Amino acid sequence: MNINAPIAQRLQEISLNIVRALKTAQRDDQILLVAVSKTQTPKAIREAFSAGQTVFGENYLQEALSKQQELTDLKLDWHFIGPIQSNKTSAIAENFSWVHGVDRFKIAQRLSTGRPDHLPTLNICIQINVSDEASKSGVRLQDALALAIEIKQLPHLKLRGLMTIPAPVTDKMIQHTQFKALKDCYVNLNNHGLMLDTLSMGMSDDYLIAIAEGATIVRVGSAIFGARN
Ligand SMILES: *Cc1c(COP(=O)(O)O)cnc(C)c1O
Numbered sequence: 001m002n003i004n005a006p007i008a009q010r011l012q013e014i015s016l017n018i019v020r021a022l023k024t025a026q027r028d029d030q031i032l033l034v035a036v037s038k039t040q041t042p043k044a045i046r047e048a049f050s051a052g053q054t055v056f057g058e059n060y061l062q063e064a065l066s067k068q069q070e071l072t073d074l075k076l077d078w079h080f081i082g083p084i085q086s087n088k089t090s091a092i093a094e095n096f097s098w099v100h101g102v103d104r105f106k107i108a109q110r111l112s113t114g115r116p117d118h119l120p121t122l123n124i125c126i127q128i129n130v131s132d133e134a135s136k137s138g139v140r141l142q143d144a145l146a147l148a149i150e151i152k153q154l155p156h157l158k159l160r161g162l163m164t165i166p167a168p169v170t171d172k173m174i175q176h177t178q179f180k181a182l183k184d185c186y187v188n189l190n191n192h193g194l195m196l197d198t199l200s201m202g203m204s205d206d207y208l209i210a211i212a213e214g215a216t217i218v219r220v221g222s223a224i225f226g227a228r229n
Pocket of ligand 1: 221
C-alpha cells in the first residue's frame with residue numbers, strides 16, 4: 001500500500017482487493033465498504049466522495065455531527081461505529097442509518113425510542129466480543145442469541161447482523177479463528193430464525209482475512225485516508 005497515494009487511488013486498490021478476495025473465497029455476493037472517517041477532515045471525505053465512496057463510519061458523535069453539517073450538499077450514508085453512551089442514543093438514532101456497536105438491550109431500546117417516525121428503521125449490528133478479554137466491549141458469543149431475540153422485537157430497529165473488533169494479533173491463524181467465531185455465531189442465530197444478513201468485520205489490517213471468513217461489511221479507515229493523528 002502506497003501511503004502517499006491520493007484517496008481515490010487507495011479506494012480503487014481496496015475495491016480491487018475486495019473483488020479478488022471474494023473471488024478467492026468463491027463468493028458471488030458483495031461487500032459494503034464503510035470508509036471510516038474518524039479524525040479525518042470534511043475535505044478528505046469530499047475527496048473520497050468524488051471517487052465514488054458514499055458510506056462513511058464515525059466513532060464520535062460530536063465530531064460526526066459537525067462533519068455532517070459541513071457536508072449536507074452531498075448524499076452520504078453514515079454508520080455509527082463507536083462506543084454508545086446512553087445519553088447520546090437519540091442523537092445517534094436521528095443522524096445515522098446504521099449503528100454497529102450495540103451490546104446492551106437498554107441501549108437498543110433507547111435507540112428504538114429515539115428513532116424518528118419519518119425515518120426508515122435503524123439498521124443494527126450487535127457487537128460481539130470474540131476474543132474473551134474481560135475489558136473489551138461486546139457481548140460474549142454465548143449471550144448473542146438472547147440479546148438478538150430481544151432486539152428483534154424493537155419497532156424502530158432492524159437487526160441486520162453482528163459486528164466485532166477482535167483483539168489485535170499478528171498471527172493470521174488467530175485472525176481467521178476470531179472472524180470464523182463471529183461467522184459461526186451468525187449461522188447459529190440464523191438457524192434460530194433471526195434472518196440476519198450482515199457480518200461487519202475487518203479493518204485496514206485484516207479486511208481480506210475477514211472477507212475470506214464471510215464478512216459482508218468491512219470498516220476501513222487508515223488504508224483509505226492514511227494514518228490518523
Ligand atoms: C477506527 C475503526 C475502524 C477502522 O480502523 P483502521 O484500522 O483505520 O481501518 C474500524 N472499525 C472501528 C470500530 C473503528 O473504531
